[in-house]
Amino acid sequence: MSVNHLEAENLQLWRGDRHVLKGVAFGLGRGECLQVTGANGAGKTTLLRTLCGLMVPEEGRVLCEGRDVRADLPAFHSSLMYLGHEAPLKADLTARENLYYWIGVRRRIAMAGLDAALARVGAAAWCERLVRTLSAGQKRRVALAGLALMFAPLWLLDEPTTNLDAEGQQVVGALMAEQLARGGAIVVATHQQLPAAVHAARILELAP
Amino acid sequence: MSITGTPAGVGAALTTRASCDEAAPSAPALRAARLTLARDLTLAFRKRGQLIQPLAFFALVTMLFPLAVSPELARLRAVAPGVLWVAALLASLLALEFLFRDDAYDGTLEQYALSGQSLTWLLFAKTVAHWLLTGLPLALMAPFAAMSLGVSAAAVPGIILVMIVGTIALSLIGAIGAALTLGMKRSGALLALLTLPISLPVLIYGARATELAIAGSSFIAPLELLAALAVLAVTLAPLAAAAAVRISLE
Amino acid sequence: MAAMRWTWFHRLASPPYLYALAARLTPWVAWPAALLIVGGLYAGLVLAPPDYQQGEGFRIIYVHVPSAWMSLMVYVTMGVAAAVGLIWRMKVAHAVAASCAPIGASFTVAALVTGSLWGKPMWGTWWEWDPRLTSELILLFLYLGFMGLRAGFDDTQRADRAGALLAVVGMVNVPIIHYSVIWWNSLHQAPSVMRFGKPTMPAAMLAPLLVLLLGFSLFFAAVLLVRVRAEILQRERAARWIGETLRA
Numbered sequence: 001m002s003v004n005h006l007e008a009e010n011l012q013l014w015r016g017d018r019h020v021l022k023g024v025a026f027g028l029g030r031g032e033c034l035q036v037t038g039a040n041g042a043g044k045t046t047l048l049r050t051l052c053g054l055m056v057p058e059e060g061r062v063l064c065e066g067r068d069v070r071a072d073l074p075a076f077h078s079s080l081m082y083l084g085h086e087a088p089l090k091a092d093l094t095a096r097e098n099l100y101y102w103i104g105v106r107r108r109i110a111m112a113g114l115d116a117a118l119a120r121v122g123a124a125a126w127c128e129r130l131v132r133t134l135s136a137g138q139k140r141r142v143a144l145a146g147l148a149l150m151f152a153p154l155w156l157l158d159e160p161t162t163n164l165d166a167e168g169q170q171v172v173g174a175l176m177a178e179q180l181a182r183g184g185a186i187v188v189a190t191h192q193q194l195p196a197a198v199h200a201a202r203i204l205e206l207a208p
Numbered sequence: 209m210s211i212t213g214t215p216a217g218v219g220a221a222l223t224t225r226a227s228c229d230e231a232a233p234s235a236p237a238l239r240a241a242r243l244t245l246a247r248d249l250t251l252a253f254r255k256r257g258q259l260i261q262p263l264a265f266f267a268l269v270t271m272l273f274p275l276a277v278s279p280e281l282a283r284l285r286a287v288a289p290g291v292l293w294v295a296a297l298l299a300s301l302l303a304l305e306f307l308f309r310d311d312a313y314d315g316t317l318e319q320y321a322l323s324g325q326s327l328t329w330l331l332f333a334k335t336v337a338h339w340l341l342t343g344l345p346l347a348l349m350a351p352f353a354a355m356s357l358g359v360s361a362a363a364v365p366g367i368i369l370v371m372i373v374g375t376i377a378l379s380l381i382g383a384i385g386a387a388l389t390l391g392m393k394r395s396g397a398l399l400a401l402l403t404l405p406i407s408l409p410v411l412i413y414g415a416r417a418t419e420l421a422i423a424g425s426s427f428i429a430p431l432e433l434l435a436a437l438a439v440l441a442v443t444l445a446p447l448a449a450a451a452a453v454r455i456s457l458e
Numbered sequence: 459m460a461a462m463r464w465t466w467f468h469r470l471a472s473p474p475y476l477y478a479l480a481a482r483l484t485p486w487v488a489w490p491a492a493l494l495i496v497g498g499l500y501a502g503l504v505l506a507p508p509d510y511q512q513g514e515g516f517r518i519i520y521v522h523v524p525s526a527w528m529s530l531m532v533y534v535t536m537g538v539a540a541a542v543g544l545i546w547r548m549k550v551a552h553a554v555a556a557s558c559a560p561i562g563a564s565f566t567v568a569a570l571v572t573g574s575l576w577g578k579p580m581w582g583t584w585w586e587w588d589p590r591l592t593s594e595l596i597l598l599f600l601y602l603g604f605m606g607l608r609a610g611f612d613d614t615q616r617a618d619r620a621g622a623l624l625a626v627v628g629m630v631n632v633p634i635i636h637y638s639v640i641w642w643n644s645l646h647q648a649p650s651v652m653r654f655g656k657p658t659m660p661a662a663m664l665a666p667l668l669v670l671l672l673g674f675s676l677f678f679a680a681v682l683l684v685r686v687r688a689e690i691l692q693r694e695r696a697a698r699w700i701g702e703t704l705r706a
Contacts, residue, residue, distance in 0.1 A: 384627060388607060388620050388623065388624055389607070389610070392610050392611070395610065398603075398606050398607065398610055401599065401602060401603045401606055402603045402606075402607060402624065404599070405596050405599045405600050405603065405628075405631075405635065406627070406628070406631050406635075408596060408635055408638065408639075409634050409635055409637075409638035412638045412639070412641065412642045413638065413641075416642070416645065433638075433641075437634075440634075444630075448623065448627050451623055452620065452623055455616065455619040455620050455623060456616070456620070458615070458616065458619070
C-alpha cells in the first residue's frame with residue numbers, strides 16, 4: 001500500500017472562541033485533487049494555511065509522505081506552492097521581475113523558462129508593465145505563471161479562478177490537469193465549479 | 209513537453225529538497241539572499257522620493273537644537289554627540305516603517321516564509337538592504353550635521369565610522385520591533401516604545417564614542433563595545449524577527 | 459521513570475487544574491505574606507536603630523529595595539512564563555505572563571517613587587540619574603511596551619505570542635542594558651556622594667529588609683495567583699468546565 005502524499009489527521013483548530021477546524025481528516029494521493037468547499041467563513045482558508053504549516057493546529061497533524069511536516073518544515077515548503085486570495089506581487093515591479101524574484105529565491109530559473117511560463121498564461125504581451133498598472137485578472141495570471149514555473153509536487157490553491165475570464169479559467173484548468181498528470185497533488189479551496197479539465201478525486205465540505 | 213512523474217521520484221524530492229522530479233534544483237541560500245537584497249534595492253529606487261524622508265528628518269531634528277538652545281557654536285559643540293545620536297535614533301525609527309510593511313501587505317512576506325529557504329537568512333538580507341538605503345546614508349550625512357553644530361572637520365572619519373557601526377545595530381534591533389508590530393495600524397508610537405529601550409546601549413556607547421572622536425581622543429573602547437553590540441544584533445536579531453514574522457502569519 | 463517526573467508540568471497546562479490549584483494555594487501564600495510584611499515593616503520602621511548618617515530618612519529603603527528587587531524578579535518570571543508559552547504552546551503560561559506585567563509595573567513605579575522620596579532629603583532633588591533609578595525607569599518602559607503590544611491586538615493568540623517574544627527579547631536585553639547604564643554612569647561621576655550602593659548594614663537593620671523581601675515575594679505570588687485565576691476565567695469563558703465549576 002503506497003503512502004498518501006498528503007494526509008491530515010484529526011485537525012482541530014480554534015481562533016479565539018471559534019472552533020474553526022473540527023476534526024478535519026483526509027488522505028490525498030499523487031495525481032489526485034481534493035476540492036474543499038463550504039460557505040464563507042467555514043474555514044477553507046484556515047485549512048489551507050494549516051496544511052501549509054503557517055498555522056498550528058491545537059490537535060492533530062499534517063503528514064507528507066507519511067512524515068509529520070513539522071519535523072522538517074523547510075523541506076516541506078520546498079515541495080509545495082501556496083496561492084492565497086491575493087496574488088503575491090510587488091506593485092512596483094514588472095510581471096517578469098516579480099516572477100524572477102519570487103521563484104528565483106526558490107529554484108534556479110532560466111530566462112527562457114520564465115518567458116515560456118508567461119506565454120503559457122497569456123501574459124507575454126504585457127509582462128513588461130509594472131504590476132500596479134495591471135487588472136486583478138492579469139495579476140492572477142501572473143501568479144499562475146509562478147505555479148507553472150515552480151513545478152512543486154503539491155499545490156494549495158485558494159480560489160484560483162477569481163477575477164479570471166473564461167479564457168483564464170481554461171488556463172487554470174489546463175495547468176491543474178497537467179499537474180495531476182505528472183503525479184502532483186492539488187488541494188483547491190473554492191465554492192465555485194472546478195474548470196472542466198479537472199476532476200476532483202475527493203470533495204471535502206466544511207461546515208461553519 | 210511531457211513530464212513523467214514516478215512515485216519514487218516525487219517521494220525522493222522531499223528528502224533532496226528539490227521541487228519535483230523534473231530536475232528543478234532549489235536555489236542555494238546565498239543566491240536567495242542576493243536576490244532578496246537586489247529586489248529590495250530595485251524597489252527602493254523605483255520610489256526614490258521615499259528614500260529622502262529619513263535623511264530630511266535627521267537634518268530637521270539636528271536643526272531644532274540651535275533654534276531651541278543657542279546659536280553659539282561652543283555650546284552646540286558640547287551637546288553635538290547627543291544631538292547627532294538622538295536624531296539618528298529617531299530617523300531610523302521613522303525609516304523602520306518601510307522594512308516589512310509593504311511585503312506583509314501584498315503577501316510576498318508570506319511567500320518568503322513558504323519558500324523553503326531560511327526565513328532568518330532572508331530577513332537578514334532585507335535588513336541589510338534597508339541599512340544600505342537608510343543607515344548608511346545617515347552615517348554619511350552625520351558629519352555634515354556635526355559640522356553645523358561646530359564640530360571640526362578632523363573628527364569626520366571617526367564620526368562616520370562610529371555611525372556606521374551604530375546604524376547597523378539600530379537597523380537590526382529595529383527589525384524586531386517592526387516584525388512584532390506587523391499588521392497594526394498606527395503603530396508608530398508603539399514601535400518607538402518597543403525599540404528605544406533595547407537601543408539604549410547603542411545610544412550610550414555610540415554617543416560616548418562620538419564624543420571622544422570629536423574631542424580628538426581615542427575612541428577605541430566604546431567603539432569596541434558598540435561593535436560587540438552590532439555583532440550580537442547580527443546573530444540574534446534576524447532570528448527574533450523571523451519568529452515575530454511567523455507569529456504574524458499565524 | 460522520566461515520563462512521570464514531567465507529568466506535573468503538563469498537568470499545569472490544563473486551565474481547570476491550574477484554576478483549582480491557584481485557589482487552594484492562595485491562602486497559603488497570602489497569610490504568610492501579610493504577616494511578614496506587617497512584621498517586617500514594624501521592625502524596620504520602628505525597631506531598627508536610626509542610621510548615623512541619614513537619620514530616620516533611610517527607613518524608606520525597607521520599601522524601596524524590596525520593590526526594586528521584585529520589579530526585576532517579576533520581569534524574569536514573566537520572561538520565563540513567556541518562553542514556556544512560546545516553546546510548548548501552553549496558553550496558561552501566556553496567561554501567567556500577562557498577569558505578571560501589571561504587578562511588575564506597579565513594583566517598578568513604587569521603586570521609582572520611593573527612590574525619589576529617598577533622594578529628596580539626601581540630594582535636595584526629586585530625581586537623580588544614578589544607575590539604579592535609571593535602570594528602574596528603563597524597566598518601567600519595558601513593562602509598558604509589553605502591555606502596549608498585547609493591547610494592540612484583538613486576537614488573544616497573536617497578542618500572547620507577540621508579547622511573549624518581546625518579553626523574551628527584553629529579558630535577554632536586561633543585563634546588557636543594565637551594564638551599559640552602569641558604564642555610562644561611571645563616566646560622569648555625579649557631584650553628590652549619596653549613592654544607592656549596597657548598604658553595609660548591621661544585622662538589626664538588615665534583618666527587617668530580608669523579612670520584607672520574602673514578604674513581598676509571597677505577596678507577589680498571592681496577587682499573581684488571583685490574577686491568573688481571573689485571566690483563566692476570562693479566556694475560557696466559553697468552555698464547559700467553567701459553568702460546572704462555578705455552579706459547584
